[in-house]
Amino acid sequence: MESLLLLCICLITLSPFIQADVDINVATSSQIHKNLNRTSSPCTEFWNFACGGFANASQYVDNFEWVEDQFAMAMVEFMESRVGDNDTQAPQLIKQMRTYYKACTGDTSKLNLNDPPQVVWRWLQEESGMFLEHGLNGVFFDERVDVATNDSTRRVVQISMPDPSSRYSVLRALELLRLHDWKDKQEMLQLMAKLQQLQRKYKEDNPVVYTWTYSEIKRQIPIIKWDILFGQLLGVHHTAKELEHLLFEVSDVEYLREAFQFLMDFESVPRDMYLRVRRLVLIQESEPRERNPRTCIHHMRAFLPLGMNYIYDRFVYQNREQDTQRLVEIMGSLKATFGKYLDANRLQLTPHQLTYVRAKLEGIQLKVGNLPAEKSPEFYDTHYESANFSESSFLGNLIQVLALRTRLQHAGLLKPESRVDLQRYYVNDNVLKARTSPFYENERNTITVPMEFLQFPLFDHRQHAIFQQSLMGAVLGHEMNHAFEQEGILFDASGNESPVGLAIRESQPFREAIECAEGKPAISLKERLADLNGLQLAYDSFFGLHHNSRKLEYRPYAFESEFRAPQLFHLSYAQFFCGSLPPVIAHDRDDERVDVSVDNLRQFAYDFSCPSQSSICEMWRPRGETAPTSDSLVNPKQ
Known part of the structure; x- marks a missing residue:
């Protein structure tokens, strides 16, 4: 009953855009149109064409701020409600989270290094x-x-x-x-x-x-x-x-x-x-630069990930079953297409090397939410018991939580042989800002999709497959390809470094693929490779490995009459990156990531009637193009 009550509150708060009588696909298509900048050419500045209108269409800096704000609003509603007050499963955890939140929002004292x-x-x-x-x-x-x-x-x-x-x-x-x-x-x-x-x-x-x-x-x-x-x-x-x-x-x-x-x-x-x-x-x-209910939630996401994810999953998140099912389907299609890449064996791998890569591909796990497999209430309720938070001192709590995070990271060292307890494993990094986008861990051979990512405009289980495969498919394809770029290939299916992976990386075809991607300077080569290979994989997974846009005539979707399926695919993909251009840290700028990726997707030039590229970097994808066959296409029309 408490969960349903909170859901009603959250739906009122979170859905000013998608009303009950608005079809989700119409809403998604409408958002794509709002973000366009039609003064730009899709052939020369695709990111600007797809995203140039975002600043005028949105109150947010980018799509990440949008979904993070929705998450924060829902969690603020929980923290300031009485939901969970009489909980019997994890009363101590809920109390600790509310105590920390109350100090963060109520205590006005701040550490200012410019003070006297x-x-x-x-x-x-x-x-x-x-x-x-x-x-x-x-x-x-x-x-x-x-x-x-x-x-x-x-x-x-x-x-x-x-x-x-x-x-x-x-x-x-x-x-x-x-x-x-x-x-x-x-x-x-x-x-x-x-x-x-x-x-x-x-x-x-x-x-x-x-x-x-x-x-x-x-x-x-x-x-x-x-x-x-x-x-x-x-x-x-x-x-x-x-x-x-x-x-x-x-x-x-x-x-x-x-x-x-x-x-x-x-x-x-x-x-x-x-x-x-x-x-x-x-x-x-x-500490948050400015302390208010929403910034305190984001701060707690980073420093108390287990508690915040537990509360969101249990009291707020309502679509886990549907979302998980759809993500598994998308991941399955990506794996199947990558398997066809391996059948073609563009990199000329030996039978032993192919077995190594296939085992790793098959072993990639998908995890929704940064939560351990452990379900016992006692585990969650006692996880933070060594912390002594106060409702009146945020800076005191912050010092406590920094020490708590360190203790939790080192606690496993006391166990026999210091083994990771996979049943209770979750990511507890020394981060200042929590991850919102999916991420891949070589050692776990696992892609984790944070629950806050699974919200409009990034994902909705009700959306048409073209929106899901183009955005979520490309994101999952990007993360999946981290398993097969120049660093990830070193790790086997169990997450251990392997001489087989090293031999693949040192092979001539692999090095040539790397050199092609290096042709245009990148902040991070492994991110460049994941971008290129991830988009190609997502496109092939939706349209079919031998899809050829020049040989097909598309009917419009019921919810989108202007852009045909391939064009809509590219626009949906690009709009994952819409927003104010960020400072360059570990990735290229968003506009460059999009433009370089579509430039290296052979079908893009045909889809937008652009001059064909003379040189395209492909790594795992089979060479050449063939005409489509009747069984090689996913019906992209309806």
Whole structure:
């Protein structure tokens, strides 16, 4: 009854656009038309043609902000209602989530690094305990719990020089030091400069990774006080014998030795002060820039993923069964088409290599929502029991949640042989912003589709297959192809690195396909390959492997009279990327991603009557074109 009550609230809140008397396909088609910029040419600037009108048609920055806002509105309704107050399955979890939310929305105090020196100094004096234990990572070195390269269920501790992403925090710390005139300022600046110098000195694209036991890492890098470090991280004191089962994968060894020798010889006061400065930067980076109900929900999605996904799945999400069924069907069609690619064997794989790739293809799992398979109420209700949240102090809660996330990441190390409990596995990364788009994990050979993604305009189980296959099919195709690009191919069906994958990557046809994709510079080659191969796979899965637009005459859909099926497919795909162009971080800009992808889809030129491309990059897709056969086409007309 509580779930139905909340659903009524959410439907009123979330659906100003899709009214009960508006067909979902008419609504989708209408949105596509609103986003168009007809002053642009689809042949030369397809993204601009498909998305140039989005800014005028939408109140949102992009489609991700749109679906995230719908998710946030639904969760705000839950947090501010009485639904779940008398819950018998996970009352403690629900209470903890509401307590954290109440502090986030009600407590107005903020950490402002531009405050007067005496205010900031008070924060610096706060006792913080061990910094790594409280979530501060990547300052002197990077420490994380992952799985072994040759055993995807064996937990290992990875130690390396600071991750490149930490450079943003370094710059913020530098800004903070320049704002205030502290006694140890010059010494801290010298410390920062020395660490950066060492990182430049020892930076390697593919550093050697050593696998060591606990005894070996203590012997190889004795400068670090490993007993104290892991005593704090694991929450209790352990003897060296009790920690011997831990396994380490260590890279940048010479950096670690020289950096920690330098730190040991450096004055302890400025060294400790620099850690405190970086801790302040971490807290400021982690809190929402502006605290309001919706931003607090998004913040909690990132830092308390299990609790937020559990509540949404149980009390708000109403279409899991229908959505899952449709996603499984789409994924099945993608796998079947990729299987036909392998039949053609464009990359000239050996029988053994083909068996390797087919096993990986067959083994790819699809997961709706970042939740473990575990269903017991006790697991969820006790998962956050070590956190002590307050309704009155958001910054206090934030410090607690940073430490909580670290504890949960390391808790598995205490289990025999440190094995991943696949029944209770979920992604609990050190992210500041939660993922909304689907993502692929090599070690799990799994594509996870976040539940917030499964909303209009990105997906609705009632939509016609052309909308689902063009957008969701291309997104799933992109993620699926991460299993077969130059990094993903190294992992076998079980998520372990394999010499067979390495041999495929080093083969001449594979290298030639890579070189073709490199013809136009990309921020990330593996993302470029996933874009190109994912769109080609989605197109072939919907229209048929030997589809030829020049040999078919299309009737209009009942809900779309202007654009014929292939054109509508391309527009629906492109509009996944509609919005203000983002800063370039790990992917190319959205306009380039779309334009490069359609330029390398052979049928696109025919579909929009464009000049044919002389050079098209295809990796797994069979060579050449043949006329369509009666059994090779999915009926794209109705």
